[in-house]
Amino acid sequence: MSELIRCLDGRRVLDRDAFHDEFSTEDYLKDFYMRVEDQAMQFVLNFLPNLVARIGKVDRVLDFGAGPTIHVAVSFRNSAKEIYLADYLPQNRNELLKWHNKSSVFEWDTTLRILAKCEGQIYSELSVMEQAARDKVKGIFHCDCFKDPSVDAPSNLLGTFNVIVTIFCVEYCCKTQAEYKQCIANIAKQIAPGGHFIMGGILEETWCSFGGRLFTCLYITQEFMFECLREAGLDIDDPKASIFYEVNGMFLVCAKKKN
Secondary structure (H helix, E strand, O other): OOOEEEOOOOOEEEOHHHHHHHOOHHHHHHHHHOOOOOHHHHHHHHHHHHHHHHHOOEEEEEEEOOOOOOHHHHHOOOOEEEEEEEEOOHHHHHHHHHHHOOOOOOOOHHHHHHHHHHHOOOHHHHHHHHHHHHHHEEEEEEEOOOOOOOEOOOOOOOOOEEEEEEEOOHHHHOOOHHHHHHHHHHHHOOEEEEEEEEEEEEOOOOEEEEOOEEEEOOOOOHHHHHHHHHHOOEEOOOOOOEEEEEEOOEEEEEEEEOO
16 A cells, blocks of 8 residues: 655645556646646756757667656657667556557657757657657666666666666655665666766655646755765766756756766
């Protein structure tokens, strides 16, 4: 049974134990990606292409905790040879599979327009952008940040990802700072030496809401998050090896893994 806590207005807040039953893929896409009115999603979509351009050409990219979303795959479609998507929930992986085989009913045009604008693309090429991402996606896996290895990929792929991206994932899975630190370490182990880790999230927040449900979020500070990245072997302190964007508590960080 999921632990429930009470918010000030009396609404229940669900923790990670409720994900399988309470996380609605349809509601998540509708609330965050149909019109892209949420500031956090706008922030990610506007800044992610800058990080992709900074990293340049790579062999393999893994979107860890992708949910049912494709914006990471689309962002890396021109710079990565292979893209892999991974999520913990079967309902999210099923949606990704539907998108990959063109049977999904969700329209990504609003998201694609934002990315196209950031890249200087023209809107008439949205379908081309989406198909290019499909063509690069070579696998959709189960992942679990509490395990090591953290992604159920073939053994020949483990530890070979030149870029791992995880956005709005870790702080929603963890109940304690110790868990958060271990989860980042588990994910970072799958980055190839000299590769990059891109993480996006929310600082100093305790909950999120979509589909009429409230979910817990682990309260973390910038200082603690940087500490976790350092201990996971990521060079967060060298300005030539890292970059950090933060607006109103929303952040994107890109750090290079030490050799």
